[in-house]
Amino acid sequence: MAATLKGVLQGSLADNVKNSKILVVGAGGIGCEVLKDLVLTGFKTIEVIDLDTIDVSNLNRQFLFRKEHVKKSKSQVARESVLKFNPDVDIKAYHDSVMSPDYDVNFFKQFTLVLNALDNRAARNHVNRMCLAADIPLVESGTAGYLGQVTVIKKGLTECYECQPKPPQKTFPGCTIRNTPSEPIHCVVWAKHLFNQLFGEDDPDQDVSPDTEDPELTAEAGQSALQSEAKTDEIGGIERKSTRVWAMNTGYDPEKLFNKLFRDDIKYLLSMETLWKKRRPPQPLNMTQLPSDTDGNSSAIRDQRQWSVKECANVFSDCLGQLKKELATQGDGGMLVWDKDDETALDFVASVANIRAHIFGIAMKTRFDIKSMAGNIIPAIATTNAIIAGLIIMEAIKILSGKIKSCKTVYLNRVPNDRNRLLVPCTLDPPNPKCYVCAPKPEVTVVVNCTRFKVGALQDKVLKSYLGMVAPDVEIDDGKGTIIISSEEGETEENNDKFLSDFGIRNGTRLKCDDFLQVYSLVVTIAHVEKLEEEKEFEVVGDLSELQPQEEQQQAANGSKPHNGGDKADEKEEEDDLMLIEEEEFEEEQQRMEEETRTTRKRKASSETEPTTKRSKTAEAQAAAGDNDVIEIS
């Protein structure tokens, strides 16, 4: 029966709901709520996809799951639970990644609507492209703590998910992490790098040893440090070996590792005197001479109690032993993957980060706090997810009523704006004609040094990571059709270590990039430069950068004024597209950096006729940005 009861849904809407076929992408916090609302409202044919399994920390909000379901498939358990609410629904569950080639454009084409309930940008980008390719309306959503948002994307009618540039990934300069940390997060990042250096995948970008190429060091200072390095006996020598090999040779001896990492390397850093002229110099620690325990509130649970340095050293020792054993079970060439939910892995990072923080005079943190930082945990609650899911269904209902043009972007605020709105609807914007995804002929410019940038980096860092392709094919537009990257395995792997210039790619070269799965073609124009700012390897510009000044102009036209929380009625209506996303946590360091607390806002003149909302939510956004719980993608 559901809401298709007489008198509840108007006109043909009840039938449209019954006859529609809905894809729900994600069965987490928002997904559980969406599924409940769908089956109750009378939707009859639903498919849900999620690659994740259930964790205890999901149970405070993902109410379709219970303790006995932990470690089971989210999509499958969600299906079973929600069928109890309404057994007359046809639900198909996929325990799989939506980015898998199995879900091609024909798969998407079978749906009336796609509802996103995702927690990461890569999947959102991908579903956005699939829905554009299939020309199926998409309802996009996200929550973070008390805040949330819903929007509607329809090819040719609205902005797509990627029409506006997203804030860049937040990364820390290598020398800050390796030489001059000043915040707890720097120590946490270093500790995770150390984990990978000792037990995980070897990544040259995650070196933990002192960095003699720190731009702060003058040539002279660097030289003297190098000389002192040459003088030191085995300690200096080990810099030349990989941390992993050295650690293995010592049998992961806790004292040897401790004294190398926290005494000798620190002494070495101290020899780079320039670094410490204006900074508090770090203080080397010797494992056998640690500050004595000053244990305060032992009543608190382990996670919440601040460990002493000595305690950290003990945890460090224990973890080394355990991780060494775990690594051994992996066999030759095996490795461990850092996971915030692995107790030992987290203990290791918590102890190491705190020891390093102590050395550099940085505030030490509880294991609870370090888990947030290292695992990039975004707080999530049932109520926000319920509200956002409700709003998703309301937009879906509008689309099914044939009123897609009256769909809105709706923001859930923490406090009402000065027009008393707690839920703020904003008009949907038309597509950005220069969008590198949904424009008729997408183009983008990539700035690199062609003699130093490798084909492998073009594939992984630019096309996949930054531009969101899944399996790109790249052909040089040189009349010969030279293929430098192929999505077919084994065809072009040998190119990965070659530089762009090895293929004659230079300033102005055009590359035809295709993603077959996404039905997406992009022309990349290469702009060659000798050196980019801030150690950057590449930059994506052109159409993207052209957007920036335009926005600033509009902002100025709106009579933008300082937003300090003073809520005065603003006569000029304006829209805030505070795009906050992310419901869950991200495992990947890159994503972690990318999605970290950040506020970027876009404001523009209102085109809405009714005198709604539109006063800025800036004060709110700013306040929220301080909370560590907002991920905003504008």
Place this chain on the structure above:
Amino acid sequence: MTADTKEENITEDEAALYDRQIRLWGLDAQRRLRAASVLLVGLRGLGAEVAKNIVLSGIKSLTLLDPTVADEEDSMSQFLIPRSEVGKNRAEASLERTQLLNPMVKVTADTSNIDDKDDAFIKSFDVVCATGCGTTTLKRLDRVCQEGAVKFYAGDVFGFYGFMFADLGTHEYAEEVKKPKHAEKNVSSEEEGEPSPKKAKVEEPETTTVKKSMKFPVLEDALGAKFDSSSSEGKKKLRQIPNTFFITKVLLEFLEQQKRRPASSSLEGDKKQLSNLRKQTLDTSGVSDNKMPEDFTEYCFGQLSPVCAVVGGILGQEIIKAVSQKDAPHNNFFFYSGTDDGGFVTSIGS
């Protein structure tokens, strides 16, 4: 509110289960939640949403109270009642699924009519949340709650529309405010050509917790608010009142008069009745015709699940806020209209 349990520390199990919310509202708030007993009156769609949200949050106990039996309409929003239980008491039929949401919360069902309960019963709770009640019942509950210093909430959903009302009496709460940042000492430009100095230690954005207090108007004053649209000030005030307030008044009046909700089984007659009540309400409130769209009768039958989710989400969060005594509560109405995506917090009756 009893504060004694505040001393008890959160266990490792609780910390694991409530991890993602403790990271949002902190351990103190979670301890207060664990001490709270809540009475939920009315177990239709909105009641189910509120029950779900607050049981998941980890309150101490929840009493589900409803004397009525489940019917066909429950299938569109009441997910706590199995379909096989149509004809059974709503509170009892909701018990099992509510309890499964969180075994740490004590959940009980009560099949009484709230009007038959004495004042002492009502005053024994920390929070009373009444859904699906008429105005006489609501006003009495509000009065008793204020006498007993119980936090009182009311709410309902009619089709695409929904509201929440809160009377927390004089409510004390803590709010985190940012400290003004101390100007950083600039020691640069001392020596030319040196790398720019960096602070050895970056302070985290400092916040300080401030105790605040807020007073709420009673429901009687809030519902009885008159509007003077002849003066410019009255007009201005009226502009801030969303249409959904008047729609809510009409529907509460319907409930009061008919002792039932508008039903799809009596669709046409009920629509007519609602239209009449619309005229009356506009007249007695002293507001013009355009404050309430005539076609609202097309959108106010049943309880739409997504609307219950929105209103129940706000209501649930407000209960959590009040119990944890953290952050400023919404004073005193929230209105939602699914016809135009409007969601307003409005103070009426103060």
